[in-house]
Amino acid sequence: MREPAESTPSHGKSRVPARMQRWKRPNVWLGAIIPSLLLIFALRGYSLVLLEIIPLLRSRSPAIACGYAVVVHIALFLTGYSYFAVFFQRRESPRRKEPPVEVQEKRVIFACDDQGESIRCYRDSCGGAWQSLRTRHCADCATCRPNFDHHCAFVSNCIGQDTMKPFFTFLVWAAVLLSVALVPFVPLEFRSMREVVRTTWDTAELEERWWSRRLSWAGGPVWHYAGGLLLGYRLYQKTAHERPLLVPDVTTRTFTQDGITYAYDVPLYPSLAVPHLGTLAVVFFALFITLIALAMIFVIVRNTRLGTSAIQIERTRLWRSQDGVKPVYDARVALWVPLDAERQAGQGAVVYVEPDTPLFDLGPSENWRRVMGEKWWQWFVPWVPSRASDLHDLNPRVIDTLRERARKKR
Structure with missing residues (x-):
């Protein structure tokens, strides 16, 4: 067991300047x-x-x-x-x-x-x-x-x-x-x-924008593939209207223009139907x-x-x-x-x-x-x-x- 010190720094009555930054x-x-x-x-x-x-x-x-x-x-x-x-x-x-x-x-x-x-x-x-x-x-x-x-x-x-x-x-x-x-x-x-x-x-x-660039390896494999995934999501959004819905539930909406009524389908669950x-x-x-x-x-x-x-x-x-x-x-x-x-x-x-x-x-x-x-x-x-x-x-x-x-x- 160690010998007692002369004081205990953890406690005391010393005054400290009020309200630090x-x-x-x-x-x-x-x-x-x-x-x-x-x-x-x-x-x-x-x-x-x-x-x-x-x-x-x-x-x-x-x-x-x-x-x-x-x-x-x-x-x-x-x-x-x-x-x-x-x-x-x-x-x-x-x-x-x-x-x-x-x-x-x-x-x-x-x-x-x-x-x-x-x-x-x-x-x-x-x-x-x-x-x-x-x-x-x-x-x-x-x-x-x-x-x-x-x-x-x-x-x-x-x-x-x-x-x-x-x-x-x-x-x-x-x-x-x-x-x-x-x-x-x-x-x-x-x-x-x-x-x-x-x-x-x-x-x-994606090859041009990410895979072929040295920056894609700056943070190692995790950075490389995570960056590819995030950019992949961005690219997917550009052509999402051409692809089938992952959750196929849709509802039909209509609008009228120049006396003609048009109908179109929209996903019921937009955040789930498309990445x-x-x-x-x-x-x-x-x-x-x-x-x-x-x-x-x-x-x-x-x-x-x-x-x-x-x-x-x-x-x-x-x-x-x-x-x-x-x-x-x-x-x-x-x-x-x-x-x-x-x-x-x-x-x-x-x-x-x-x-x-x-x-x-x-x-x-x-x-x-x-x-x-x-x-x-x-x-x-x-x-x-x-x-x-x-x-x-x-x-x-x-x-x-x-x-x-x-x-x-x-």
């Missing part, structure tokens, strides 16, 4: 761009589902169309509810400036400075607000966040005590929504891609978001069951990477530890804790229930709040170890 931070401007792109994708995807996919399914099998529509709309509601529960979570400075009485009287374990005083934050507009053990100041939001995990540009907000649960349900229902919605899209889009490749890739025009780059983009973006959601679900489930967080894992990795060399960053946290089980006020010592100490690990099942809910159905609804606590969720075995270390320092 937040817009220079990537997460801030990405948090303005990505939600807008998600909105555009959602509107375009929903219009395709509502106006083309559901009517197409209804013409083939009304029962399947009904089931598809019900599942999609339930998942869409829960996805949207969860997303906006995170997106609109308040970003104002902490309302509570003073620590709880039990912290002021030093009757519980809490994060402290070298002298055993509670930590306060003076960054941005926090104004000396008390910081609990798992509270971190988010420079992207310019405020302190309880149980801080990470800042997510997809929802333009922090993931922490009030947002971890709805963020998890957003990921779950987004994965369900996109997976179900994509079921009829994938075979249709695969057929479109195959038709584009068959009719355009061997043409002289369109817009439809291709929606399908690939949906697949991309689904993979991200599944990866994040795995990470959150793992971290929650371990009683840790993304930022704690990164601090642990950095701490371990410095093993055996002179540390440039001390990731340990100073804790005030009361000496006796009755937690008599004022009797204790400052103990430095390594970042890989399982402070909040109460066992996989209990860790999960405290964050996601007691009942299984509560895990999938965003309106059931978490009940995690910095002061009362400590690992009993770790508490005993900390008290023993505190007694040795007296």
Whole structure:
């Protein structure tokens, strides 16, 4: 075990100049761009589902169309509810400036400075607000966040005590929504891609504009063939009126000119009947978001069951990477530890804790229930709040170890 340092750089009372230039931070401007792109994708995807996919399914099998529509709309509601529960979570400075009485009287374990005083934050507009053990100041939001995990540009907000649960349900229902919605899209889009490749890739025009150029290999094979596919879609559009519809359902329209009535056929599902780059983009973006959601679900489930967080894992990795060399960053946290089980006020010592100490690990099942809910159905609804606590969720075995270390320092 390493010897305690003279100070803990992770906490302190030093004053930092107010309100840094937040817009220079990537997460801030990405948090303005990505939600807008998600909105555009959602509107375009929903219009395709509502106006083309559901009517197409209804013409083939009304029962399947009904089931598809019900599942999609339930998942869409829960996805949207969860997303906006995170997106609109308040970003104002902490309302509570003073620590709880039990912290002021030093009757519980809490994060402290070298002298055993509670930590306060003076960054941005926090104004000396008390910081609990798992509270971190988010420079992207310019405020302190309880149980801080990470800042997510997809929802333009922090993931922490009030947002971890709805963020998890957003990921779950987004994965369900996109997976179900994509079921009829994938075979249709695969057929479109195959038709584009068959009719355009061997043409002289595409050979001249793409295949024969050195630029087509600038990004390697993926760039080469992806560029050929995109240009192939563009070329296909020029002659689409001469080719048979991939989805042959049509309706007849008429118009009158000079007293003569003309009739012509138009596809009932124009975005599906002919290969369109817009439809291709929606399908690939949906697949991309689904993979991200599944990866994040795995990470959150793992971290929650371990009683840790993304930022704690990164601090642990950095701490371990410095093993055996002179540390440039001390990731340990100073804790005030009361000496006796009755937690008599004022009797204790400052103990430095390594970042890989399982402070909040109460066992996989209990860790999960405290964050996601007691009942299984509560895990999938965003309106059931978490009940995690910095002061009362400590690992009993770790508490005993900390008290023993505190007694040795007296």
